[in-house]
Amino acid sequence: MEIAFEKAGGLVPAIVQDFATGDVLMLGFMNSAALAETQRTGEVVFFSRSRNKLWKKGETSGHVLKVRELRIDCDADAILARVDAAGPGVCHEGYRSCFFRKFDSNGEVRVTEEKTFEPEQVYGAEKRAGEKR
């Protein structure tokens, strides 16, 4: 089964789900090389659109995503990685999941989760505002 990388300019969305809890942790993108590296190493590697290169999740923070299983959807244009997530959270803002904001009934967005770590202590001086690691 060929993955349909060409359909979205070489990149397919890759959902990361906690294997144990089922929580959706984040969404990244993979190109063919990122998928190959993920399979080779057993840890999630994305392609960073902002940095235009492969991005091993956890390379700075140590919060790597160990792959328990990799799934592909019916059209072969989306990946689901079910993982064991090292560390207290995947989000560069200090939360367990990047989906820590919810739309309320008025369509306003509100933070509904608790912080699980302090980004400054994890990413240190290297951290630049808004940049995922």
Next chain:
Amino acid sequence: MEIAFEKAGGLVPAIVQDFATGDVLMLGFMNSAALAETQRTGEVVFFSRSRNKLWKKGETSGHVLKVRELRIDCDADAILARVDAAGPGVCHEGYRSCFFRKFDSNGEVRVTEEKTFEPEQVYGAEKRAGEKR
């Protein structure tokens, strides 16, 4: 909080997760109008890249996705819809989830789930090969 539609050519990926089981059911894309329709109706509406128009999930099959909550990620460029899914499955190939194939340890892709319905009976003569409804 502004959703970053412009970042990916007007479309952001939207993950659909079963509210009760936590299973990831499918991934679609939303533009601003699709998100607004989803919020207005309480049922998931995507933008179909192949048909280039809004696509109410379940419009043919009746397998609508009733939104229990809508989340947005840290960078506001991915949506998570946690839903109650009507019907036996969301996948046009007859499965509960579109992620019914898994990579094995050799990198080969295999079907690991059971079919939950016969697509022909749901989509009828309207169904065209490979087209999601």
